[in-house]
Amino acid sequence: MSLRIVLRKKLSGGLAAVVAAAVTLAPLAPASAQQGKGPPILRDTETEVLLREYTRPILRVAGLEKQNIQMVIINDASFNAFVADGRRIFVNYGAILQSENPNQLIGVLAHETGHLAGGHLAKLRQQLATAQTQMIIATILGAGALAVGARGGGSGLANAGAATLSAPGEVIRRSLLSYQRQQEENADRAGVKFLTATAQSPKGMYETFKRFTNESLFAARGADPYLQSHPMPADRVEALEGLARQSPYWDKKDDPALQLRHDMVRAKISAFMERPDTVARRYPLSDTGLPARYARAISTYLHGDLRSALSQIDGLIQVQPNNPYFYEVRGQALLEGGRPAEAIAPLRKAVHLSNNAPLIEMLLGQALVASENKAYTDEAISILRAAVARESEAPLGYSQLAMAYGRKGDYAEADLASAQAAFLRGDNKTARELASRAKTRFAVGSPGWVRADDIVTAKPLSSQ
Known part of the structure; x- marks a missing residue:
């Protein structure tokens, strides 16, 4: 299904506030995650397949293949991972x-794989736990000093207690930020290592971070480097x-076929x-390339001209008759157009060509369900059960x-599926x-009841 938005469950473990692996210097987690709602995500087979192909060789050399x-696509227009x-x-x-x-x-x-391979999240959790313990001890000691000072009627111990309460927090915060900066540097080095091991250029990684540098120079000017969670840009x-230019693959270009798929996505x-x-x-009529035609066809169907959109999609199919995603878009356009x-x-064709995505x-x-043809009911159930199983x-x-069971x-089964x-x-x-109503309809102990x-x-x- 093309770029459908769904709500993701809340990030676990309170990590939304302490994600160590963000690329940018912006806040480290989506706002919706910070509010406990879970980040809204996008689902699209074509995009997810491409991202998996991008990461598969990197995960293999990083020892994470199994x-x-x-890969999860967040519904956010900013550049971040x-x-x-x-x-x-x-x-x-x-x-x-x-x-x-x-x-x-x-x-x-x-770079993100470098964080995974380095176990940075688990290590950061340990650092946070240690910091929390240190803060508790410092608070107890500071409170004790305040109490002694108050009983003694002198201000010296009371002032010392107040200082004990405030100083450790700043020291611990700087220590945590220093630790995060080191993790970012380690992830950079690991990323270059993985790219070199897979015979890919690290130039793109360098270009991306250089762009961040240019965009953030003004914001970083005058900033305290010891209060940054990332190295100064x-x-x-x-x-x-310096590290990336040592790679023998520095000047290696992307395969043209892969570039086309990237541009299509x-x-x-x-x-x-x-x-x-x-x-x-972005894609004017003067641009007759396949990506531009793809974008215009989708935009046309989304904004009301179904007949023109179908004509444009058929033109794409003529160029690439075995592209499953052209048939998917055609089927989606017809489905959402009330047909x-x-x-x-076309959706049967898309399923076949995509190897049953x-x-x-x-x-x-x-x-099949929306067609309201009862002859399709059993087929719809069979296809949907196979889909949700994977x-x-x-x-x-x-x-x-x-709906099909109903x-x-x-x-x-209809109540159970609705509950799920x-x-x-x-x-x-x-x-x-x-689910409670479904239990009354199933035999006790049956698979559906369970x-x-x-x-x-x-x-x-x-809450998970």
Whole structure:
């Protein structure tokens, strides 16, 4: 499904406030995560496949190939990427859109992999725990000194106690920031190492951080280097350049076919996420390249001219008849244009060409259900069950499965699927109510009853 927004569960362990692996000098976590809502994420098969291909060789040389590291696209236009739990690399869509070539984005992903390989999050947790202990001891000692001073009627010990309360906090804060700066430098070095080991250029990584330097020079001017969580930009880039230029692959260019795929994904993101006038300026009619045509076709369907959009998409299919994502967009345009029965054929083609990508299967299941043809009910259930088995955190699959079961009259399974969808959306009250009702419809101890009971007794996603 093309760039659908879903709400991600809250980042675990309180890490939203202390994420060590952010690329930029901006706040380290999305605002929504800081508010406990969970960062809104984007789902798109084409983009996720490309990101996995970018990271796979890097994760392999980093010794993380078997760790099932996931790529998560954050709905944020700023250039940022970070890790938060040791299992996922989060990338703002803005980082993809603003990376002019694959190498620039791959460099950022190599840096984030450096954080994962170095176990920086676990180490930072330990540093925070140690700092917390130190603060508690300092507070107790300071409070004791204040009490002694007060009983003695003198101001000396009282003043000493006040100083004891205030000074350690500043020292500990500087120590933590110094530790984070060292982690960033280590991740830079690891990133260059991984790129070299995979015969890729570190130039893109250097170009990205150099751009950050140029953008942040004014903001960093006069700043205290000991109060920064990242190395001062100029120092960091200078060190990175010296390291990166030693690579024998410094001048290696991206493969043209990979560059085209990168540009296609950037075009798709622009079309879905930017205003139509912005898309028109970025991809004017004078640009006849495939990415520009892709962006204009999507933007056209999104903003009301379905007939023209379908004509443009058909033109894309003529150029690349085996591109599954062109058929996916065609099916989505028809589905959202109120013509679900016509969406089925192109979505079947997209599923086939994408090797049964589960997000596209969900879109096909949605079209089968929306067609209101009862002959498609069993097929929709089969496709959607297969999709959610491989993509268990997508609410759309469960909500469509609930509709298909309801149409068949299987209300126990319909309630269970609705409960699963609500749970994934973070609507815990509705999820428990539906799961409780599902339990009354299933035989006690049956697989459906057990799954429903798991939802009733589960800890809410927002608290995990």
